[in-house]
Amino acid sequence: MSSANPIKYDIAVVGGGLAGASLACALANTGLQIALIEAQAFDAPADDNMRARTTALAWGTRAMFDELGLWGEMAESAAPIKRLHVSQRGHFGRVQVAAEEYGLPALGYVVPNLVMIEALRNRLAGLDSVDVIAPARFQMLRYMDYDRIELSLTDEDDQPSTVSTRLLIGADGARSSVREALGIGAQIDDYHQSAVITIIEPERAHDGCAYERFNADGPVALLPRTADSCACVWTVPTDMARDLCATDDTDFITRLQNVFGERLGRLSLAGPRGSYPLARVLCDKAASTRAALIGNAGHSLHPAAAQGFNLAIRDALGLAATLREHQALKGHGFDPGDADMLAGWAEGRRPDQHRVANFTDAIVRVFSNRVPGLGHVRSMGLFGLSLAPGIRHDMARRSMGLALVEDASSTASMKKP
Numbered sequence: 001m002s003s004a005n006p007i008k009y010d011i012a013v014v015g016g017g018l019a020g021a022s023l024a025c026a027l028a029n030t031g032l033q034i035a036l037i038e039a040q041a042f043d044a045p046a047d048d049n050m051r052a053r054t055t056a057l058a059w060g061t062r063a064m065f066d067e068l069g070l071w072g073e074m075a076e077s078a079a080p081i082k083r084l085h086v087s088q089r090g091h092f093g094r095v096q097v098a099a100e101e102y103g104l105p106a107l108g109y110v111v112p113n114l115v116m117i118e119a120l121r122n123r124l125a126g127l128d129s130v131d132v133i134a135p136a137r138f139q140m141l142r143y144m145d146y147d148r149i150e151l152s153l154t155d156e157d158d159q160p161s162t163v164s165t166r167l168l169i170g171a172d173g174a175r176s177s178v179r180e181a182l183g184i185g186a187q188i189d190d191y192h193q194s195a196v197i198t199i200i201e202p203e204r205a206h207d208g209c210a211y212e213r214f215n216a217d218g219p220v221a222l223l224p225r226t227a228d229s230c231a232c233v234w235t236v237p238t239d240m241a242r243d244l245c246a247t248d249d250t251d252f253i254t255r256l257q258n259v260f261g262e263r264l265g266r267l268s269l270a271g272p273r274g275s276y277p278l279a280r281v282l283c284d285k286a287a288s289t290r291a292a293l294i295g296n297a298g299h300s301l302h303p304a305a306a307q308g309f310n311l312a313i314r315d316a317l318g319l320a321a322t323l324r325e326h327q328a329l330k331g332h333g334f335d336p337g338d339a340d341m342l343a344g345w346a347e348g349r350r351p352d353q354h355r356v357a358n359f360t361d362a363i364v365r366v367f368s369n370r371v372p373g374l375g376h377v378r379s380m381g382l383f384g385l386s387l388a389p390g391i392r393h394d395m396a397r398r399s400m401g402l403a404l405v406e407d408a409s410s411t412a413s414m415k416k417p
Contacts, residue, residue: 006150006162009035009131010336014138014151014178015171016042018055018113019295019312021120023169025068026320028127030327032336035163037153038134039172042121046114049274052197053113054231056081056210056223058310062109064317073119079224080106082208089215089259106208110223110231136161138172141181147337149290167336168291171316174281176297182288189280191364193218194241195303196234198273199225200256203265206230215259218364221303222260229270232256233303241275278302280361282354286315287346290337294319299353302364307356314352319345 011027013020016038024036057065057078065071080099084107087094099107124130136153139160144150150164170178179186200222212221218235225231234256236244244252249269257267281300286293295312302308322345327334 006164007035007131008148009033009163009165011035011167011169012037012149012151012163012165013169013171015169015173015176015295015297016040016132016134017171017173017295018116018120018309019316020169020171021117021124022065022068022070022313023171023294023316023320024130025070025120025123025127026317027323028123028129030129030324032129032323032327034130035165036124036130036132036134037136037138037151037163038132039137041135041156042132044135047274048272049197049276050113052199052272052274054110054197054223054225055113055116055309056108056110058108058307059104059106061310061313064313068317070119070123073122074111074115077115078109078111079226080208081108081110081210081224082106084210084212085263086212087214089213089261107210110210110225112225133163138177138181141168141178143289147290147335166290167342169319170291170293170297171295172297174279174296174300176293178291179283179293179297182291182293184288184293185284187280187282187284189361191278191280191302192238193235193278193302194238194275195278196232196236196241196244196273196275198232198234198252198269199271200230200232201228201268201270202230203267204263206264211260211263213260217259220256220260222264230264234259235278235303238277245273245275280357282357285346286349286353287342289339290342292319292342292346299357301357301360307360311353311356315349318349 010032012035013024014037016036020036020038024034027034062071065074082099082105084097085094086096097107099105124132133153135156137155139152139154141152142150144164148164148166149168150162151168153161153163155161168178170176170182172178202222205227206222206224208224210221210223212219217237217240220232220234222230222232234244244255252273253267253269260267279300280302281296283293283298286298294315296308298315299311300308301311322341323336326338326341
């Protein structure tokens with residue numbers, strides 16, 4: 001590729017992670033030519049962070065992947081969440097939710113990130129309409145005439161190249177270079193916390209129960225991973241996270257056991273440890289001229305309540321559904337960068353994004369602090385919530401994505417490639 005004669009695409013997605021790759025797969029049989037641009041080589045070895053990471057998929061997200069024909073490859077490694085148990089260390093009060101209350105086999109599923117990435121990349125490898133450009137790092141953009149954006153890229157040897165596109169999608173994470181290049185501002189609230197992630201083998205069977213236990217420093221979650229192991233996501237101040245990743249295995253498990261308790265008996269370390277910093281990022285707008293932001297590029301959330309990825313997938317597949325709908329209406333006159341279409345998608349997504357962002361932020365600020373006496377108030381809140389079936393029912397449906405089942409069903413038009 002050369003700047004004098006860039007390859008032309010209908011859509012360029014910057015960011016080949018879970019959200020960006022899902023969007024590319026969802027648009028595979030539209031006839032649109034898509035570039036998926038990723039800074040890391042697809043065959044790069046996974047580091048400890050990636051090998052330790054798992055994602056909790058809400059039931060609604062699982063349904064969306066099923067519509068795309070991707071769930072089958074993920075299902076074998078997916079651990080069902082049959083029950084949810086939320087508590088606070090050192091205080092009474094808890095909330096419990098069971099999938100059988102909703103006539104479902106699971107509230108959601110926990111899937112290793114590497115399994116999801118492999119399923120998506122296997123699909124991408126067979127798609128003629130998607131060009132994977134990796135490793136390639138986005139550098140800058142410029143608008144060409146009225147209907148195209150030119151993107152400047154560099155490869156691993158810093159060699160430049162360019163592509164042009166009618167629609168640019170930023171899916172390049174919370175520190176999005178695309179968002180910055182578009183001049184879109186964002187509200188960034190640094191929690192000064194990091195999530196420590198690893199794999200744990202409990203003495204007692206978890207029986208499909210996901211535990212979230214709130215502590216003054218932050219929540220610790222143990223989620224079903226296999227029949228005999230749990231994914232651990234432990235939120236702590238960032239300096240403590242560095243210490244927890246550096247300490248020996250015995251000290252780590254002793255400290256984890258102290259904050260989680262004995263509900264699953266003695267805990268054992270069964271995988272590598274990693275960590276990543278936490279902040280709430282809310283972009284000022286999700287759509288600009290011939291451009292849109294999805295996933296963490298538009299909103300990055302605290303892992304409390306495990307809603308970030310599910311929100312990102314609703315962005316990606318909702319945008320795919322919008323593009324398909326307008327393509328069907330416009331035929332040969334379809335423009336994937338149409339301003340009114342993108343504005344309508346962004347406006348439609350905004351309530352869901354802000355509701356979930358504010359919900360998770362409130363959980364963090366209420367449950368993760370050391371204000372004297374507040375622990376008892378939090379306990380009363382959990383106890384009251386357990387006795388208020390209407391509120392608990394609505395919370396559970398939203399957490400599972402069932403309150404947005406219409407969004408999931410809208411992907412039915414996305415026929416499996």
